[in-house]
Amino acid sequence: MHIQKFALPLLLVSICSLAKAYDPADKVIVKPGNMPIIFSVPHDGDESLGWISPRSKGATVRDADTRELAEKTADLLEKKTGKRPYLVIAKFSRKFLDVNRKEEDAQESAEAIPAYHHYHEQLAGFVTEVSSKYSGNALLIDIHGQSDDPGTIFRGSRNGTTTKRLLKRAGNVALQGPTSITGQLQSKSYQVFPAIDATDLKEDKRFNGGYIISAHGSNNATGIDAIQLEFGKRTRENASLASDFADAIIAFQNKFLTEAPASN
Numbered sequence: 001m002h003i004q005k006f007a008l009p010l011l012l013v014s015i016c017s018l019a020k021a022y023d024p025a026d027k028v029i030v031k032p033g034n035m036p037i038i039f040s041v042p043h044d045g046d047e048s049l050g051w052i053s054p055r056s057k058g059a060t061v062r063d064a065d066t067r068e069l070a071e072k073t074a075d076l077l078e079k080k081t082g083k084r085p086y087l088v089i090a091k092f093s094r095k096f097l098d099v100n101r102k103e104e105d106a107q108e109s110a111e112a113i114p115a116y117h118h119y120h121e122q123l124a125g126f127v128t129e130v131s132s133k134y135s136g137n138a139l140l141i142d143i144h145g146q147s148d149d150p151g152t153i154f155r156g157s158r159n160g161t162t163t164k165r166l167l168k169r170a171g172n173v174a175l176q177g178p179t180s181i182t183g184q185l186q187s188k189s190y191q192v193f194p195a196i197d198a199t200d201l202k203e204d205k206r207f208n209g210g211y212i213i214s215a216h217g218s219n220n221a222t223g224i225d226a227i228q229l230e231f232g233k234r235t236r237e238n239a240s241l242a243s244d245f246a247d248a249i250i251a252f253q254n255k256f257l258t259e260a261p262a263s264n
């Protein structure tokens with residue numbers, strides 16, 4: 001007979017928690033760094049967003065081990081140089097939200113949109129920060145995994161478009177030469193595409209770069225140079241990958257991002 005007395009408050013509590021089913025800040029790992037490199041990892045989360053249903057269209061497969069690769073590489077960079085890259089890592093599953101798509105194609109429920117905005121706002125904040133600290137000489141690396149070609153690491157930059165500033169400053173060699181990031185990985189026996197001896201910047205259509213690099217890349221006035229790396233499944237199983245990736249970033253940074261930081 002006391003049940004009715006509690007039914008209304010309980011119902012109100014339920015409605016209130018439905019209205020705010022999750023906190024977007026809990027769904028994205030955001031860690032500031034102190035070097036001109038930002039890692040974005042959009043596809044290795046496994047968490048839900050409230051009670052929304054999985055998307056019915058578009059790719060929903062998880063880029064396994066890419067979060068671990070980013071975090072391990074960040075730790076190794078700190079160990080080797082004393083400096084850490086900035087990190088933005090999705091904890092939510094791509095089944096519910098794909099931040100590497102335009103907002104209208106990224107979700108099928110309005111409830112996913114706050115997480116979408118949070119991910120991109122954090123990235124944009126870091127892009128603005130490194131751009132001003134390092135006079136625009138900074139690189140965003142959007143980290144992915146693919147299984148179509150398990151032995152290959154594909155670079156995407158929309159055929160050089162999202163690295164417009166770097167190409168203008170240092171030439172194609174910065175994106176594809178021996179001291180480019182993929183060039184360094186190739187020198188450590190990884191198969192990369194495009195290869196360093198390719199005559200142009202043409203990339204594989206399947207992996208030439210998604211929304212993240214095009215939204216935050218130097219094709220935009222306020223962006224920074226941005227590349228997408230699609231690590232093949234077998235390359236992600238290589239225990240040396242994080243260390244080799246860290247070394248590749250250090251070599252690239254020493255050659256192409258060495259301009260003195262802007263004074264505050």
Ligand SMILES: [Zn+2]
Pocket residue numbers: 043063143144145
């Ligand atoms: Zn991906």
